[in-house]
Amino acid sequence: MTLLAAxxxxxxxxxxxxxxxxPSRIAAARVLAGLGAAALLPSLESAASWPALAxxLGAAALxxxxxxxxASASAFGLGLRSLAEGxxxxxxxxxxxxxxxxxAVALGALESAFGxxxxxxxxxxxxxxxxxxxxxxxxxxxxRGSLLRWSLAFGDGPGRIGLRGAALVLGLALIALLLGVLxxxxxxxxxxxxxxxxxxxxxxxxxxxxxxxxxxLAVARGSGQGPEAxxxxxxALAALLFGTTALAAGLLLMMGGASxxxxxxxxxxxxxxxxxxxxxxALLALAxxxxxxxxxxxxxxxxxxxxLGAAxxLGLAARQEARFEMxxxxxxxxxxxxx
Numbered sequence: 001m002t003l004l005a006a007x008x009x010x011x012x013x014x015x016x017x018x019x020x021x022x023p024s025r026i027a028a029a030r031v032l033a034g035l036g037a038a039a040l041l042p043s044l045e046s047a048a049s050w051p052a053l054a055x056x057l058g059a060a061a062l063x064x065x066x067x068x069x070x071a072s073a074s075a076f077g078l079g080l081r082s083l084a085e086g087x088x089x090x091x092x093x094x095x096x097x098x099x100x101x102x103x104a105v106a107l108g109a110l111e112s113a114f115g116x117x118x119x120x121x122x123x124x125x126x127x128x129x130x131x132x133x134x135x136x137x138x139x140x141x142x143x144r145g146s147l148l149r150w151s152l153a154f155g156d157g158p159g160r161i162g163l164r165g166a167a168l169v170l171g172l173a174l175i176a177l178l179l180g181v182l183x184x185x186x187x188x189x190x191x192x193x194x195x196x197x198x199x200x201x202x203x204x205x206x207x208x209x210x211x212x213x214x215x216x217l218a219v220a221r222g223s224g225q226g227p228e229a230x231x232x233x234x235x236a237l238a239a240l241l242f243g244t245t246a247l248a249a250g251l252l253l254m255m256g257g258a259s260x261x262x263x264x265x266x267x268x269x270x271x272x273x274x275x276x277x278x279x280x281x282a283l284l285a286l287a288x289x290x291x292x293x294x295x296x297x298x299x300x301x302x303x304x305x306x307x308l309g310a311a312x313x314l315g316l317a318a319r320q321e322a323r324f325e326m327x328x329x330x331x332x333x334x335x336x337x338x339x
Contacts, residue, residue, distance in 0.1 A: 004039045005079030008056065011036030012072035013245065016065040020252055030063035033071070040075060050097035052078040058104030062274075066107035069245045074100065077238030080219070083227035092296070092304055095289025096339065099308060102281035103336035106315075109274035110329050117326065118253075125184055125197055128254045130330075131247030132181040132204050135211060138243040139174045142236045147171045154222060155229025166218040170240075173210035180204035201254055204247060211244045239337075275329070279315040282336065286312050304339060311335035 015032035022028070037056040043049035052074040059071035118124065143152050152167035153160055183200030187193055215237055222230030286308040290300040314335045318328040 002079045002082050004042060005052075005075045005082065008036040008039035009072045009075035009079065011039060012056070012059055012068045012075060015059070015063060016068035016072065016245070016249070019063065019065040019068065020249055026063055029068070030060070033060040033063045033068055036060070036068075036071060036075065040078070043078065047093040048081060049078055050093045051100040054097040054101040055104050058101045058108075062104065062108040064108050064111055065249055066111050066246065067104040069249065070100075070104055070107060070242055072245065073238045073242035076241050077234045080234035080237060081231050083223065083231045092289055092292045095285050095292055095304065095308065098281055098285035098288055099311070099336055099339045102278045102285055102311075102315075103333060105274050105281060106278040106329070106333045106336060109278060110326075110333060112274065113326060113329060123188070123191075124253045125187060125200070127250035128201060128204055128247070129181060129184045129188065129250075131243070131250035132177055132184065132200075132207070135207065135240070135243035135247050136174065136177050136181060138236075138239045139170060139177070139211070142170070142240065147174055152218070153229075154233035155226055156232070159226050159229050161222060161226040161229045163218050163221055166214050166221065169210055169217060170214035173207045173214055175207075176203050176210060177207035180207055201251065205251055208244050208247045208251065211240060215240050215244070275319060278332070278336075279312070279319060282308070282312050282315045282332075307335070307339045311339065 011032050015029045015036065018029040018032060019026065033056075037053075037060040040049065040053050040056050044053060052071075055067070055071040055074040059067040062068075114122075114127070117126075139147055146152055147167060147170055150164075150167055150171050152163045152170065154163070155161055180200045180203030183196045183203060185200075187196035187200060190196070218233070218237060219230065222233070286305070289305050289308045293300045293302040293305050311332065314328070314332040318325075318332040320328075322328075
């Protein structure tokens with residue numbers, strides 16, 4: 001399954017790149033996304049693969065960059081999890097799969113809303129800033145903040161492996177990203193400081209490159225030293241990959257390498273429908289997650305069910321006609337991705 005998951009991840013990455021560089025030509029991106037979803041279908045019998053399959057089907061249906069990047073990261077995580085021997089922990093896989101599908105649809109709605117803002121004159125620096133904040137959050141969460149101590153380890157007990165080299169690279173990436181986020185933030189507060197935009201862009205580019213390198217080192221060292229421990233860190237590494245590719249997409253917009261057309265992924269058409277569908281899927285995820293929790297522990301009062309309930313509340317808030325629309329959509333999306 002590892003090879004098929006890798007091929008699926010690459011297909012979704014290619015679909016996202018195609019959507020960014022030629023947003024008005026969605027047919028090629030849809031074909032690539034469909035191939036990526038087909039590569040993951042053989043894993044359907046394993047409940048542990050359902051979240052990745054849900055992301056894949058959502059990306060294939062939308063064929064837009066951000067959902068495809070989420071599907072690529074999910075396929076990457078699935079490939080790492082398949083390194084573990086024996087059955088994987090699949091508790092609550094149904095609710096998690098529906099929540100993942102909701103996140104993919106919410107990403108599509110966010111693309112449309114952001115595209116409308118860009119056409120209205122919004123500075124593209126916001127795309128790089130949002131991607132930088134996302135990746136900084138993923139790095140800080142990795143190993144529960146262990147990068148701040150220049151250390152990284154996966155697994156428990158005798159199978160625990162330390163990844164000192166990857167920790168050093170990712171720690172440097174975190175420093176560069178923090179500098180980039182602060183510089184772009186300063187540019188937004190004082191738009192006349194053009195040097196801050198340039199500094200922030202270059203720092204974020206360096207941080208993204210170092211993160212790619214750090215993830216590669218972690219996978220290379222971990223697969224040789226302790227595949228089981230690496231499988232335990234699959235979720236964190238998949239989050240890093242998603243954050244890095246999302247930042248790369250934002251930097252492409254900043255540097256003018258990607259375009260925002262009136263058709264394709266950034267088109268305003270269908271935004272309300274996607275938002276409604278994402279909320280409906282979040283409600284379904286809450287129902288499925290509550291049922292699974294009751295079946296497993298005899299109570300629906302579990303941390304995951306609480307997280308799903310919070311996501312639904314944020315989704316309801318995001319649907320209201322009020323100020324700070326983008327902020328409310330981002331909060332809804334963050335709640336779904338954090339589950």
